[in-house]
Amino acid sequence: MTDQQVVRPAAISGFPEWLPEVRLVEQHWLDVIRAGFERYGFCSVETPSVEPLDVLMAKGETSQEVYTLRRLQEDQNDTSDAKLGLHFDLTVPFARYIAQHFNDLVFPFKRYQIQRVWRGERAQEGRFREFTQCDIDVINVDHVPLHFDAELPRIIHEIMSELRLPAWTINVNNRKVLQGFYQGLGVDDPLEVIRTVDKLDKIGVSGVSELLSQKIGLTDRQVGACVELASLRGTDASVVEDVTGLGIRSELLSEGLDELAFVLDSLSDLPTGSLLADLSIARGLDYYTGTVYEGKFTDWPGYGSICSGGRYENLAGSYIRRNLPGIGMSIGLTRIFAKLLAEGLLPTGPASPSDLLMVLPEGREQAAEAAATAGLLRRRGLKVELYHQPDKVGKQVRYASRKGIPYIWFPPLSEGREHEVKDLVSGEQTAADPETWQRP
Amino acid sequence: MTDQQVVRPAAISGFPEWLPEVRLVEQHWLDVIRAGFERYGFCSVETPSVEPLDVLMAKGETSQEVYTLRRLQEDQNDTSDAKLGLHFDLTVPFARYIAQHFNDLVFPFKRYQIQRVWRGERAQEGRFREFTQCDIDVINVDHVPLHFDAELPRIIHEIMSELRLPAWTINVNNRKVLQGFYQGLGVDDPLEVIRTVDKLDKIGVSGVSELLSQKIGLTDRQVGACVELASLRGTDASVVEDVTGLGIRSELLSEGLDELAFVLDSLSDLPTGSLLADLSIARGLDYYTGTVYEGKFTDWPGYGSICSGGRYENLAGSYIRRNLPGIGMSIGLTRIFAKLLAEGLLPTGPASPSDLLMVLPEGREQAAEAAATAGLLRRRGLKVELYHQPDKVGKQVRYASRKGIPYIWFPPLSEGREHEVKDLVSGEQTAADPETWQRP
Numbered sequence: 001m002t003d004q005q006v007v008r009p010a011a012i013s014g015f016p017e018w019l020p021e022v023r024l025v026e027q028h029w030l031d032v033i034r035a036g037f038e039r040y041g042f043c044s045v046e047t048p049s050v051e052p053l054d055v056l057m058a059k060g061e062t063s064q065e066v067y068t069l070r071r072l073q074e075d076q077n078d079t080s081d082a083k084l085g086l087h088f089d090l091t092v093p094f095a096r097y098i099a100q101h102f103n104d105l106v107f108p109f110k111r112y113q114i115q116r117v118w119r120g121e122r123a124q125e126g127r128f129r130e131f132t133q134c135d136i137d138v139i140n141v142d143h144v145p146l147h148f149d150a151e152l153p154r155i156i157h158e159i160m161s162e163l164r165l166p167a168w169t170i171n172v173n174n175r176k177v178l179q180g181f182y183q184g185l186g187v188d189d190p191l192e193v194i195r196t197v198d199k200l201d202k203i204g205v206s207g208v209s210e211l212l213s214q215k216i217g218l219t220d221r222q223v224g225a226c227v228e229l230a231s232l233r234g235t236d237a238s239v240v241e242d243v244t245g246l247g248i249r250s251e252l253l254s255e256g257l258d259e260l261a262f263v264l265d266s267l268s269d270l271p272t273g274s275l276l277a278d279l280s281i282a283r284g285l286d287y288y289t290g291t292v293y294e295g296k297f298t299d300w301p302g303y304g305s306i307c308s309g310g311r312y313e314n315l316a317g318s319y320i321r322r323n324l325p326g327i328g329m330s331i332g333l334t335r336i337f338a339k340l341l342a343e344g345l346l347p348t349g350p351a352s353p354s355d356l357l358m359v360l361p362e363g364r365e366q367a368a369e370a371a372a373t374a375g376l377l378r379r380r381g382l383k384v385e386l387y388h389q390p391d392k393v394g395k396q397v398r399y400a401s402r403k404g405i406p407y408i409w410f411p412p413l414s415e416g417r418e419h420e421v422k423d424l425v426s427g428e429q430t431a432a433d434p435e436t437w438q439r440p
Numbered sequence: 441m442t443d444q445q446v447v448r449p450a451a452i453s454g455f456p457e458w459l460p461e462v463r464l465v466e467q468h469w470l471d472v473i474r475a476g477f478e479r480y481g482f483c484s485v486e487t488p489s490v491e492p493l494d495v496l497m498a499k500g501e502t503s504q505e506v507y508t509l510r511r512l513q514e515d516q517n518d519t520s521d522a523k524l525g526l527h528f529d530l531t532v533p534f535a536r537y538i539a540q541h542f543n544d545l546v547f548p549f550k551r552y553q554i555q556r557v558w559r560g561e562r563a564q565e566g567r568f569r570e571f572t573q574c575d576i577d578v579i580n581v582d583h584v585p586l587h588f589d590a591e592l593p594r595i596i597h598e599i600m601s602e603l604r605l606p607a608w609t610i611n612v613n614n615r616k617v618l619q620g621f622y623q624g625l626g627v628d629d630p631l632e633v634i635r636t637v638d639k640l641d642k643i644g645v646s647g648v649s650e651l652l653s654q655k656i657g658l659t660d661r662q663v664g665a666c667v668e669l670a671s672l673r674g675t676d677a678s679v680v681e682d683v684t685g686l687g688i689r690s691e692l693l694s695e696g697l698d699e700l701a702f703v704l705d706s707l708s709d710l711p712t713g714s715l716l717a718d719l720s721i722a723r724g725l726d727y728y729t730g731t732v733y734e735g736k737f738t739d740w741p742g743y744g745s746i747c748s749g750g751r752y753e754n755l756a757g758s759y760i761r762r763n764l765p766g767i768g769m770s771i772g773l774t775r776i777f778a779k780l781l782a783e784g785l786l787p788t789g790p791a792s793p794s795d796l797l798m799v800l801p802e803g804r805e806q807a808a809e810a811a812a813t814a815g816l817l818r819r820r821g822l823k824v825e826l827y828h829q830p831d832k833v834g835k836q837v838r839y840a841s842r843k844g845i846p847y848i849w850f851p852p853l854s855e856g857r858e859h860e861v862k863d864l865v866s867g868e869q870t871a872a873d874p875e876t877w878q879r880p
Binding site: 006007008009010011012015016017018019020023024027038039040041042043044045046047048049050051052053055065066067068069070071072073084085086096097099100101104105106108110111116118120130145147148151317318319320321351352353354357378382383384385386388389399402403405 | 446447448449450451452455456457458459460463464467478479480481482483484485486487488489490491492493495505506507508509510511512513524525526536537539540541544545546548550551556558560570585587588591757758759760761791792793794797818822823824825826828829839842843845
């Protein structure tokens with residue numbers, strides 16, 4: 001206790017930090033996600049938190065606010081670290097990883113990657129400056145089988161179900177359908193139309209129609225067809241007939257519709273509503289070329305996407321003379337987790353992983369017995385805190401209660417007496433054998 | 441395949457990155473470490489990767505090369521992010537965490553923290569710019585029971601044993617013994633003597649003796665006693681008698697010797713050689729006040745410490761008007777892992793977590809049967825890759841072999857036939873029931 005000035009530290013905006021009881025839930029989520037990815041045979045990859053700036057900028061992602069590093073005591077003549085930036089996603093580092101280790105990997109290469117990423121943006125609801133992404137991607141030489149277009153959303157669906165997230169929909173579309181449709185319509189620059197229709201969320205049908213007509217110069221018939229396509233939804237392959245019914249034809253459109261039908265057919269066993277073909281989804285990034293995904297909470301349609309991804313061509317093209325297309329999806333762990341926490345929907349539990357607290361009795365022999373019993377229970381797989389000093393039983397019980405430890409163990413106070421366990425919820429106290437006791 | 445220039449990316453020095461088969465081992469290590477910490481009831485905490493610079497500098501750790509952040513497209517007038525730095529250890533963020541969340545935590549607060557840390561130093565053997573630390577600390581109001589001085593090295597010992605590390609010793613000492621001894625000797629500035637004796641490793645007995653005599657002005661008798669104390673080693677409490685035998689007395693020395701004896705007594709069940717009282721160990725950091733630890737590989741004494749820690753006073757003192765002493769230990773995961781990898785001592789296994797590869801047969805019905813069987817096996821807890829397309833069996837076997845997947849599953853090709861599993865090591869192929877099959 002000194003008189004020096006103390007300054008209570010404050011949270012840094014956009015850099016989330018959790019209390020132990022919340023972190024315990026986040027750990028459970030991470031375990032579920034990892035197990036979900038591994039159940040399908042995806043291996044773990046981690047990359048450094050930094051990449052050279054030219055790697056981060058290779059796809060011209062200048063819209064991302066990258067954090068660069070600088071040493072505090074940097075020599076003016078040595079600015080080598082200034083060419084390093086914290087990664088802003090896990091796809092760009094993964095493409096670099098593939099190129100760098102190409103000869104040591106087995107293709108199709110299937111990996112998951114769960115890491116923090118950083119963006120130097122202004123923090124707001126659902127947007128953080130440091131957050132955890134959970135990515136799953138498949139990259140192959142020349143061609144990624146369509147198989148994965150259905151397998152990836154199935155994996156993500158399984159994981160989100162196991163996490164018991166509130167109602168969501170994974171919206172799926174295919175960029176070939178959009179591009180092929182616009183080609184069939186006789187549009188000159190289909191990509192520009194895609195980028196414009198992608199703004200439906202923000203500026204609505206009238207805003208998009210105006211841009212298509214005024215800025216891109218589409219005819220009224222073309223604008224009408226674009227708007228009509230974007231309005232189509234469907235939970236099964238009948239949506240393909242709806243698109244065909246619009247009367248537009250092109251080879252690319254047919255290819256895209258076949259792919260979309262394959263995805264919908266393959267996932268027809270998923271619960272109704274969890275997967276939806278939504279012909280308005282485009283995903284802003286220009287690098288997507290086929291199937292695209294975008295997951296949303298049903299009850300918070302304005303909240304950012306909770307998972308997303310798609311098929312892309314050759315992200316590693318600047319590093320290696322191989323054609324390496326891929327497909328990937330990403331779960332926005334922090335975004336989902338923080339939302340549920342804010343909504344009070346996260347069932348937070350104890351502040352300790354312990355199964356039980358071992359009371360530490362007075363007396364050298366009794367204390368040794370307690371320590372030995374704790375050791376035995378640990379070897380049997382239980383998580384056991386040994387209380388740190390002999391103390392009033394009430395104080396030890398209160399410690400366990402405050403931490404949410406469900407059981408307290410009383411070692412025998414004299415020879416011939418039995419061990420006893422108290423259930424802190426029911427208050428019941430019964431004899432127990434450390435060789436066989438299981439947490440009920 | 442384009443003619444554009446391609447630049448194969450290179451590793452960034454000091455930022456380690458592993459191939460999947462190595463990462464799988466690292467994951468296993470992380471699982472073992474986490475389980476070891478949780479087995480004793482320590483809860484997980486993670487903090488942001490960054491702290492305000494004044495937090496990082498609070499302990500005057502100017503010798504650490506801190507990385508600060510800067511936004512690539514930073515507004516000259518907004519340099520708010522420049523006041524953030526990547527943490528260089530996990531103790532400083534933990535002290536800040538304790539102060540910030542003081543009212544929401546249960547004390548003694550026992551946490552573990554496994555995260556990456558960053559140091560802007562030149563990379564060399566055992567020193568990285570980005571690496572993973574595994575910390576375990578206890579912080580309490582006013583007083584941390586001596587109990588933890590023995591519990592922490594026991595936990596670390598258990599974990600390092602389970603990881604089957606090559607022979608190591610955890611050296612233990614007590615700063616009170618050193619300081620009390622020097623006080624008893626009549627030395628004016630015991631801390632300066634501690635800092636000097638700490639250089640024994642680097643400059644040897646003669647170098648240290650010269651400094652003690654020339655720079656600090658100790659008498660020959662004092663220098664002799666300091667050197668003699670530093671030469672003492674012992675695996676049990678008899679080392680305390682050796683210190684007492686040197687004939688120096690002080691209250692602080694007695695207190696320190698009692699604490700050291702407690703630690704040695706409490707851990708007397710550990711295998712001989714794994715714990716050693718070493719009276720030369722001081723740990724450079726000024727904030728240690730009692731028990732200190734430093735683990736080393738037996739066969740590589742010159743390699744950096746593989747685990748370390750100690751007791752400290754009130755690291756959170758600049759944030760909160762409470763006396764919050766603590767004790768902690770840290771496993772240098774990356775340092776240990778990279779050394780074993782370099783020495784060829786890391787038994788790396790498969791490049792995939794999969795238990796088995798499910799062959800995908802030709803034919804819609806057969807393929808559906810394969811997918812359904814894969815789903816059933818996954819629900820039973822197995823990790824199953826479904827091959828991504830119908831292909832020659834030989835090719836599917838080769839894929840599994842190259843990834844180190846131990847079993848291949850052949851679904852029946854026609855009704856009434858049986859499922860079969862091939863063990864890729866023995867080559868044996870037998871009938872199998874997907875409802876009951878277990879990996880042998």
